[in-house]
Amino acid sequence: MAAEGSRAAGATRAGRKRSALPPLLLALALLSGAPGAARPEPLAERLAPCLACHGETGTSETPEVPSLGGQPASFLLIQLYVFREKQRIAEPMNELTKDFTDDDLRALSDELAKLPPPVPPTIGAEPARIEKGREVSARHRCGFCHNPDLSGHDQIPRIGAQRQDYLAKALREYKSGERRGYDPAMAEVVQEMADADLAAVAHYLAYWR
Amino acid sequence: MWLERASLSALTVAGLFAYALSGAALAQQPPAPAAGAAPAAPPAPGSALFGRPETEGAARLAPIAPPPIPTAADKLPVAKLKAPPGFKVEVFAAGVGNARSLRIGDKGTVFVGSRLLDKVYALTEKDGKREVKVIASGLHRPNGLAYHKGALYVAELSKVWRYDAIEDHLDSPPKPTLVNDNFPKDEPHGWKFIGIGPDEKLYVPVGANANINNPDPNVYAHIRRMNLDGSGLEVLVQGVRNTVGFDWHPTTKELYFTDNGRDWLSEDLPEDELNRISAAGKKHFGYPFCHQGNFGDPEHGWGRSCDEFEPPVALLGPHTAALGMRFYTGEMFPAEYKNAIFIARHGAWNRTKKTGGDVVVAKLNPDGSVKSVEPFLTGFLEDNKYVARPVDVQMMKDGSLLVSDDYNGAVYRVSHGG
Secondary structure, three states: OEOOOOOOOOOOOOOOOHHHOHHHHHHHHHHHOOOOOOOOOOHHHHHHHHHHHHOOOOOOOOOOOOOOOOOOHHHHHHHHHHHHOOOOOOHHHHHHHOOOOHHHHHHHHHHHOOOOOOOOOOOOOOHHHHHHHHHHHHHOOHHHHHOOOOOOEOOEOOOOOOOHHHHHHHHHHHHHOOOOOOOOHHHHHHOOOOHHHHHHHHHHHHOOO | OOOOHHHHHHHHHHHHHHHHHHHHHHHHOOOOOOOOOOOOOOOOOOOOOOOOOOOHHHHOOOOOOOOOOOOOHHHOHHHHOEOOOOEEEEEEEEOOOOEEEEEEOOOOOEEEEEOOOOOEEEEEEEOOEEEEEEEEEOOOOOOEEEEEOOEEEEEOOOOEEEEOOHHHOOOOOOOOEEEEOOOOOOOOOOOOOOEEOOOOEEEEEEOOOOOOOOOOOOOOOEEEEEEOOOOOOEEEEEOOOOOOOEEEOOOOOOEEEEEOOOOOOOOOOOEEEEEEEOOOOOOEOOOOOEEOOOEEOOOOOOOOOHHHOOOOOEEEEEOOOEEEEEEOOOOOOOHHHOOOEEEEEOOOOOOOOOOOOEEEEEEEOOOOOEEEEEEEEEOOEEOOEEOOOEEEEEEOOOOOEEEEEOOOOEEEEEEEOO
16 A cells, blocks of 8 residues: 555646646657657547557457447546556556546547447357357346446446457456456456356457347 | 547548448348357356346346546535525535545544545645645545544555544655454455444444355454454454444444345345444344344345344335444534434435435434434435435534535535524
8 A cells, every 4th residue: 555645635636737748748659659749639649549559440459458449438437547546557558647637538538439339350259158158148147237238338348349358357357356446346246257257258248249 | 628529530430430340240240149048047146146136127227336536516416405494505525536434533634535446535624725635545445434532544445554643744644554454355345434432442344245145254244343453353243234334322332333235135125224232232133144124035034033133223225325324413403413313325226216315314212212214415316316425424523514425526514504
């Protein structure tokens, strides 16, 4: 645990000034490989580092990096917030978000939520594992919170057609406690699931159509 | 704001294209037939998901998580909150993300814990202006707070810390001292409400680590207490599913506590409880065998009788999530509120027609039994949706009552007269 010095009147950073931007600019330039990224104003440029890893069409091609397409804005906002506050650790995300204001987080969430839902891979599906995963999903009621079509809503993410490696990692980390989650709901769900069930449900969800 | 819609067009076109592709793919590859698939085996008894029915109505219910960023002061729904005639409701502090448990220091500092964020706040006043200071962060569900002789006690999920002379160091809080970390690390019902009793002991509950299970009673589902230095940890009472609020009667010194009933049994059963620990009473409050004092659990209740357990002194409604509570000992409110209990009901999620979402007042008989439970502060619930959710109540030195709202990240103040 770490006690932190006080931030006067500043539980939120809504009042922060834009002067906090230079480190972000640097990160943008580094990540987007755009040496001339001098002015951050256009949204496309702001989104570029997000989309470079998470996929420009809402479907991620990057190992263990989730697809953001079709995610509810409320869910995205929570994740950006916990990255900024280092309540959730993923170094590139902690670095990218550290100087964002609350308004920045809201604007990014709203914009990312407009990306179209991810498209599942066309190869690699294993019917037997999909069947097992379907059974695990039904037994653990994934569709209760995530919607019957697994599209998510409000603070609950879309999990249908999410990347398999990311889903498997997230579920493993919920189970080990490495990922605490915002709400403890997922920890409660996975605490008694076998590792093989976690893997099967990740496979099933990844090929969800 | 740096958003510019025009620059989005390329992105949108790409998006539409991908969307069209996904639609085409969908048309070509029909989903595997669901019909004929064997029905899923239900979760095993003891599982966190046990008891969750597979019906359409139940499928619509899910826990409600609030946004992480507090609502701006001018957008708070304080005008919708209604108290009895003669009372006034106002915003005490905004910008207190996920405001949960409330405590007051000797010098008037208001301390606020959180559950979904990692922070503990101090609300202070400087030149007539209220300030919100983050006095600790990086904590794991720091819901529980207690204040005693200058020190702030903070309960994380599995650890209790002490910040000495806290009010003298709000701008640079001291490194905390670990009081005790001998608590389970389970997430379900792992967050804590804590308090220091008239016996100068620190009371720490440990919730059941599931919706409904029958865990080791020496590890879960009970209230413990220990000396203020963390020594002498002992289980005081058992059969407590999850209490997130308690206080001691001002004259009898008996401990009263709220307890949240299990989910997924039905829309209307069981009700949340207000309980009392008395010298003559039993030391087991029923979980998981008996709910609300008169209703045997459909799984765990067989072979048992509710007579074995201490019944609640009041029922607080099904799924209402009765959380923080305090006895009112102030002078500001009318005499009828003297030594009555204010109880924050966070509001149901596991119910189609939402209930709770208010502060009720339980008035007691001279023998400590409950005479009535009446609405006090209402309006948190509008058209079956929460516009705010009360978590804890705390009397200020002037007798006014603070109410925390974890949905909007705010604290309200209820006063009378003046």
